[in-house]
Structures are given as structure tokens and as C-alpha cells.
Amino acid sequence: MSARATEPASSESDEALPEPxxxxxxxxxxxxxxxxxxxxxxxxxxxxxxxxxxxxxxxVFHFALQRGVVDGDLASGVxxxxxxxxAMLGISRLFVADHExxxxxxxxxxxxxxxxxxVAKAVGLFAFLVALEVVAVPAFALLLxxxxxxxxxxxxxxxxxxxxxxxxxxxxxxVGAIAVQTRTRDLIVPLMALPLxxxxxxxxxxxxxxLVLQGGSQGLEVRWLFVLxxxxxxxxxxxxxLFDFLIED
Amino acid sequence: xxxxxRLRALSIATLVTMTAALALxxxxxxxxxxxxxxxxxxxxxxxxxxxALCGFVWGGINAIQHLRTRDPKYDLRSYVAIHLSLILGxxxxxxxxxxxxxxxxxxxxxxxxxxxxFLIVFLLYATYQPMRFSIEDREKQARYASVFAVTAGAFVPxxxxxxxxxxxxxxPRVFATAxxxxxxxxxxxxxxxxxxxTLLYITLWRYEMASKNTSAKLRSLRxxxxxxxxxxxxxxxxxxxxxxx
Amino acid sequence: xxxxxxxxxxxxxTRRYGERVALEDVTxxxxxxxxxxVFGPNGAGxxxxxxxxxxxxxxxxxxVRVLGRSLPDDGWAVRGRIGFLTHEPLLYRDLxxxxxxxxxxxxxxxxxARVEELLDRVGLRLRADDRVSTYSxxxxxxxxxxxxxxxxxxVLLLDEPRAxxxxxxxxxxxxxxGAASGRTRVVTSHDPAGGLVEADLALGxxxxxxxxxxxxxxxxxxxxxxxxx
Numbered sequence: 001m002s003a004r005a006t007e008p009a010s011s012e013s014d015e016a017l018p019e020p021x022x023x024x025x026x027x028x029x030x031x032x033x034x035x036x037x038x039x040x041x042x043x044x045x046x047x048x049x050x051x052x053x054x055x056x057x058x059x060v061f062h063f064a065l066q067r068g069v070v071d072g073d074l075a076s077g078v079x080x081x082x083x084x085x086x087a088m089l090g091i092s093r094l095f096v097a098d099h100e101x102x103x104x105x106x107x108x109x110x111x112x113x114x115x116x117x118x119v120a121k122a123v124g125l126f127a128f129l130v131a132l133e134v135v136a137v138p139a140f141a142l143l144l145x146x147x148x149x150x151x152x153x154x155x156x157x158x159x160x161x162x163x164x165x166x167x168x169x170x171x172x173x174x175v176g177a178i179a180v181q182t183r184t185r186d187l188i189v190p191l192m193a194l195p196l197x198x199x200x201x202x203x204x205x206x207x208x209x210x211l212v213l214q215g216g217s218q219g220l221e222v223r224w225l226f227v228l229x230x231x232x233x234x235x236x237x238x239x240x241x242l243f244d245f246l247i248e249d
Numbered sequence: 250x251x252x253x254x255r256l257r258a259l260s261i262a263t264l265v266t267m268t269a270a271l272a273l274x275x276x277x278x279x280x281x282x283x284x285x286x287x288x289x290x291x292x293x294x295x296x297x298x299x300x301a302l303c304g305f306v307w308g309g310i311n312a313i314q315h316l317r318t319r320d321p322k323y324d325l326r327s328y329v330a331i332h333l334s335l336i337l338g339x340x341x342x343x344x345x346x347x348x349x350x351x352x353x354x355x356x357x358x359x360x361x362x363x364x365x366x367f368l369i370v371f372l373l374y375a376t377y378q379p380m381r382f383s384i385e386d387r388e389k390q391a392r393y394a395s396v397f398a399v400t401a402g403a404f405v406p407x408x409x410x411x412x413x414x415x416x417x418x419x420x421p422r423v424f425a426t427a428x429x430x431x432x433x434x435x436x437x438x439x440x441x442x443x444x445x446x447t448l449l450y451i452t453l454w455r456y457e458m459a460s461k462n463t464s465a466k467l468r469s470l471r472x473x474x475x476x477x478x479x480x481x482x483x484x485x486x487x488x489x490x491x492x493x494x
Numbered sequence: 495x496x497x498x499x500x501x502x503x504x505x506x507x508t509r510r511y512g513e514r515v516a517l518e519d520v521t522x523x524x525x526x527x528x529x530x531x532v533f534g535p536n537g538a539g540x541x542x543x544x545x546x547x548x549x550x551x552x553x554x555x556x557x558v559r560v561l562g563r564s565l566p567d568d569g570w571a572v573r574g575r576i577g578f579l580t581h582e583p584l585l586y587r588d589l590x591x592x593x594x595x596x597x598x599x600x601x602x603x604x605x606x607a608r609v610e611e612l613l614d615r616v617g618l619r620l621r622a623d624d625r626v627s628t629y630s631x632x633x634x635x636x637x638x639x640x641x642x643x644x645x646x647x648x649v650l651l652l653d654e655p656r657a658x659x660x661x662x663x664x665x666x667x668x669x670x671x672g673a674a675s676g677r678t679r680v681v682t683s684h685d686p687a688g689g690l691v692e693a694d695l696a697l698g699x700x701x702x703x704x705x706x707x708x709x710x711x712x713x714x715x716x717x718x719x720x721x722x723x
Contacts, residue, residue: 020571021574022570188383198369231411249389388512
């Protein structure tokens with residue numbers, strides 16, 4: 001045996017087992033979120049693509065529907081299809097940077113809860129969706145929407161958007177995490193996410209219709225908010241329970 | 250668990266029950282005044298639908314077990330359950346379309362929330378196999394498939410509620426389903442058909458489980474006798490692999 | 495001499511990859527502050543072994559104890575005390591060197607002063623605010639070393655740590671990850687002579703199986719060469 005093997009080890013192994021180090025969830029989430037936002041600001045990929053795609057989609061709708069203005073059910077449908085399909089782009093990109101640059105390993109080595117990644121990714125995606133809507137909703141109002149909704153109606157639309165975005169963010173994080181491990185990532189995301197998001201489409205589109213009706217907005221029916229809330233709760237719990245299995249080996 | 254036992258008995262039972270159910274449906278059950286003979290597809294469509302949905306849930310339950318214990322046998326059980334339910338699901342949609350034609354004169358209607366929910370669920374589960382196939386690492390494939398199966402299983406009731414809510418505001422529900430409202434002469438063929446479908450599902454499930462288990466054991470024995478090199482590496486596949494010991 | 499608790503204990507560690515076996519029945523003990531060098535051809539299981547020790551992979555069979563904690567169940571307890579350096583630098587190319595290290599510092603609860611100290615020691619202070627995509631391979635490796643030792647780990651797992659490093663750079667990182675750092679180390683190596691010099695214990699793997707396991711001063715270079723044939 002070489003002499004080094006019998007030298008006293010570092011003080012910690014003389015005593016009982018070394019204290020586990022641990023970083024609280026909130027700190028880890030903040031660190032991850034900072035990184036997400038810093039990366040997106042530094043090398044914008046997802047948000048500009050989603051925003052541009054939404055505007056292009058609106059133009060396509062104009063020609064496909066052969067109309068200059070839409071209102072009511074049709075307007076609601078156009079808006080939500082546009083938002084949903086643009087969201088697919090964001091979901092596809094969500095885990096790509098980490099996957100390609102080995103970033104997940106870096107996080108997995110840290111002494112913290114795995115859930116931090118779920119929270120950070122979902123909040124990040126939510127932020128990207130809000131950024132998307134800041135462009136897409138005014139574009140929609142400008143390009144295709146016939147009636148001019150009141151400020152109150154816009155406020156109610158904002159509430160719908162927040163709840164819907166939460167659902168899309170949760171489903172998107174789950175599906176994005178699954179898709180990044182497949183070889184057909186861009187195909188799997190819309191195929192898997194769209195059926196899962198149909199309840200969101202149902203509630204959001206129904207909720208929006210009265211807000212964009214020609215002849216004045218008729219107010220938001222609260223039941224759709226409850227449906228969205230329930231959906232968010234169910235998927236929140238599912239994501240919390242299942243996400244760890246997607247990132248650990 | 251040995252899946253190959255009682256296969257013959259189960260197959261015979263299935264055949265007998267299904268034949269009896271179909272015979273009763275054709276000859277014993279009343280002919281619907283409005284919809285005519287095509288209405289009888291109801292005796293296949295609804296039981297198939299119920300069994301398919303239960304199959305998806307059974308797949309989800311096995312998936313939970315797989316995630317908890319990491320035992321690959323649960324992954325195989327889940328895979329077979331889902332893939333059989335998907336096949337039945339295709340049958341549900343086809344027979345549902347025929348029934349829609351009989352009831353409303355169109356090959357598809359959006360009025361029946363159960364059928365519409367089923368379409369959405371079918372589209373979702375149709376991604377299961379492509380997803381599995383596109384993940385090469387077998388362990389990861391199994392784990393991700395289980396996460397999907399649990400998510401999709403939880404989604405089924407949520408989806409059903411949402412679609413129901415959407416329909417309630419345009420069309421009231423047009424017809425009664427099998428629970429409670431069946432006249433006497435329809436009950437026997439219906440329940441018999443339901444039993445037959447369940448037996449069919451169980452039999453097919455056991456067949457497939459037995460077949461896959463046997464292939465895996467064969468590979469394992471070959472490997473033990475002739476060495477690693479005698480067995481060609483398993484190509485890319487969506488089906489679960491079993492441990493080689 | 496007093497019996498010291500082992501830093502790493504493996505007992506029949508097995509890990510499969512599909513139908514093949516990546517590691518089979520590996521058993522050894524690494525005393526604290528000593529170096530285990532792992533030799534073997536590509537595909538022998540060296541990287542797998544490191545990843546299992548890093549808590550990134552679960553053992554399929556056998557027992558693994560790191561710093562007295564059993565993996566995978568108590569992996570959470572040792573994560574903060576393991577430093578892992580692998581072929582992938584685990585750095586974001588679009589962020590600067592400093593930003594990358596600060597990100598890891600936050601994740602490990604380490605003060606930023608330590609980031610500055612390490613950047614200085616590896617000679618990256620001047621380029622710390624440039625994006626990693628502008629770094630040379632040697633600079634990336636130096637930054638990766640900083641990342642690995644940022645949280646002052648007790649155990650270092652190093653997968654060919656001197657790859658891409660010129661002699662000057664290798665000198666800079668030596669006190670951080672070399673034997674003199676006083677940490678328990680597991681190092682993979684393709685260099686029989688060099689590897690044996692820094693090893694206390696030598697492990698030779700082939701096809702996941704242990705072909706050689708002995709204290710380094712009793713192993714000769716040609717035995718390592720034999721692994722590759």
C-alpha cells in the first residue's frame with residue numbers, strides 16, 4: 001500500500017457521515033429561471049419565432065377564410081388556433097438547449113429538488129407565452145377582429161389567457177420533456193400536445209366568444225374559468241408527480 | 250405470472266359468448282323502428298367502447314406500477330393493454346360512424362359527446378407507439394411510455410367532462426346510452442356482448458403477453474447456451490424488452 | 495493504523511444497457527484522499543462507472559456507497575459533495591464563463607467570491623465575460639474544471655480530465671483536481687504510464703468486467719496494455 005493511503009483523511013470522514021448539503025427549492029428555481037430568461041434574451045429563439053408565426057398564421061387565416069373581418073365564434077376560434085399552434089413551436093424548443101449542451105446533467109448534480117426544474121421550465125414557458133400574446137393579440141385585433149372590445153372585455157380576456165397559459169405551460173413542460181428524448185421531436189410535440197390541450201381550447205374558445213361579439217361584448221361566463229382552473233390543477237398535480245421520472249435515470 | 254395457461258378455455262369461452270351475443274342481437278333483439286337494422290351495431294359499438302376505455306385505464310394502472318417498481322414486466326403489461334385498446338378503439342370509431350349514419354343520416358356527428366371524446370382519446374393514444382419507437386434507449390423508452398400512459402389515463406375523464414360541457418350548450422343530449430334505460434329485450438344481448446368483448450380483450454391480452462414472454466425467454470436461453478454473439482442484437486422496436494436473465 | 499471509513503465502496507455493481515451489460519459485478523473500495531484510476535478500451539464501462547458514482551445512473555444490481563451513503567436511495571445526501579468532470583463541459587455556450595459559473599454557484603449554494611477565485615486560478619479572469627462559444631477547447635476545459643470544483647467536493651470523478659489541455663493549462667488545473675488536492679479521486683485514463691503514476695489503486699475494465707484490480711505500485715504497464723488487445 002502506498003503511504004498516501006494511510007494518511008489521515010479530511011476531517012469530515014473521521015466523524016459521522018458528512019452533512020448533506022442542500023439548496024432550497026426557491027433558490028434553485030430562481031437560479032434556473034434566471035438562466036432560462038438570460039439564454040432567451042441573449043440568443044432569442046422561441047419568442048420571436050412564436051410571435052412571427054402567429055402573425056403569419058393570421059394572414060393565412062385571412063386568405064383561407066376569405067374574410068376581412070371576423071367576430072363572435074369565428075373570431076374566438078381564429079385567435080385560439082393561432083395561439084395554440086404558435087405555442088407548439090415554443091414547446092418544441094423548451095428542452096433543446098439543455099439536451100444539446102448537457103445542461104440537464106449540470107442540474108442533476110446539484111443538491112436540490114428535481115421539482116425545481118419543472119417549476120422553472122413551466123414558469124419560463126408561461127412567460128414566453130405571455131410575450132407571444134403581447135404580439136399576437138394586438139395583431140389579431142388589428143388584422144382580423146371586426147368589433148372593438150371594451151377595456152373590460154380585454155381585461156376578461158386577459159384572465160382567460162392567464163389560466164389557459166398556465167395549462168399550456170404545464171402540458172408543454174411534460175410533453176417537451178418527453179419529446180426532447182425522441183428522435184422525432186418536432187413531430188411528437190404537436191401530435192401529443194394538441195389532443196391533451198383540447199379541453200383548454202374548448203373552455204378558452206367558448207369563454208372568448210361573447211367577448212368578441214359584434215354588437216358589444218356580453219361578458220365572460222365564469223364556468224369556463226372553473227374548467228380551466230380544474231384542468232390546471234389536474235395537470236399541475238400530474239406534472240408534479242411524474243416529472244421526476246422523465247429526468248432521472 | 251404464466252399467461253399461457255387457460256388460453257384454450259378462454260378462447261372457446263370468448264367465441265361462444267360472442268357468437269351467442271351476435272345471434273341474440275340479430276334475431277332476438279327488437280328492430281328499431283326509425284333506425285332499422287343498422288342500429289344493431291349498438292350491441293358491438295358500446296361494449297367495445299367501454300372495454301377499450303377500461304383497457305386504457307388498465308394500461309395506466311400498470312404504468313403506475315412500472316414507475317413505482319421499475320419492473321419491466323409492468324411495462325409490457327401496460328404496452329399490450331394500450332395497444333389492444335387502440336385496435337378496439339379503431340373499431341369503436343368505425344362502428345360509431347355506422348351508428349351515426351343510422352341515427353342521424355351522417356357518417357359523423359359532433360352531437361354525441363362520448364363518441365367525440367373517444368376520438369380525442371384515440372388521437373392521443375395513437376402517438377404512444379410512434380413515441381416509443383423514437384426513443385432508442387429501452388429503459389428510457391419504457392419509463393417515458395409509462396409517464397405518457399399515466400398522463401393519458403388521467404386525461405380521459407377530464408376530456409370527457411370538457412367535451413360534455415361544450416356540447417351541453419349547443420345540443421342537448423340526444424340519446425340514452427346503455428346505463429339504465431335499456432328495454433328488457435335489449436338487455437340480454439347487450440350484457441352478453443359486453444361479457445364477450447371483455448373475454449375477447451382478456452384472451453387477446455394473455456395471448457400477446459404469453460407470446461412476448463416466450464420470445465424473450467427463448468432469446469435469453471439462446472444467449473446462455475451459445476454466448477452473447479449468437480443472438481443478434483434486438484433492432485429498434487417500440488415493444489418493451491424484458492430482462493435477459 | 496486506524497481503520498478509516500471508505501470514501502467509495504462498490505459491491506457487485508451491475509448496470510445494463512439494453513440487452514448488453516455495461517458494468518458487471520464490480521467490487522472495490524477506495525480509501526479517502528486516494529486516487530483510483532480506471533483503465534480500459536472504449537465501451538469498457540469507464541464512463542458508466544463514473545456516472546453511477548455521480549448519482550446520474552442507478553445501479554441495476556449490487557451495492558454502491560459513496561461517502562458512507564447508499565446509492566441510489568441516499569443519493570440526494572451526497573450530491574453536493576461530488577464533483578463531476580466529463581467529456582461534455584455542461585456549460586451553456588451562449589452564456590459567458592462567469593455567468594455559467596454563477597449559475598452553478600447558485601445551484602450549489604456557493605458564494606460568488608469563489609467563482610472569482612477559481613476564474614483567477616485557471617487564468618480565465620480576462621475572458622470571463624465572453625461567451626463560452628468564443629472559447630478555445632482548452633479554455634472550455636479549464637472552465638469545466640472550475641465548474642467541477644466550485645462547491646469544494648470531497649469526491650472528484652474525472653473522465654479524461656487532461657483532454658484538450660496544453661501543458662501550461664494542465665499545470666494550472668493540477669492543484670484543483672490533481673492528487674495534491676487531497677480529495678478522493680476516480681480518474682479514467684488511456685495513458686498506462688501516466689495513469690499508474692498518479693494512482694493509488696488501479697482498475698482495468700473490459701466489456702464491463704473487472705480484468706484487473708490492484709494497488710498501483712504492484713501493477714506494470716504491460717498489464718494495462720493487455721486490456722486493449
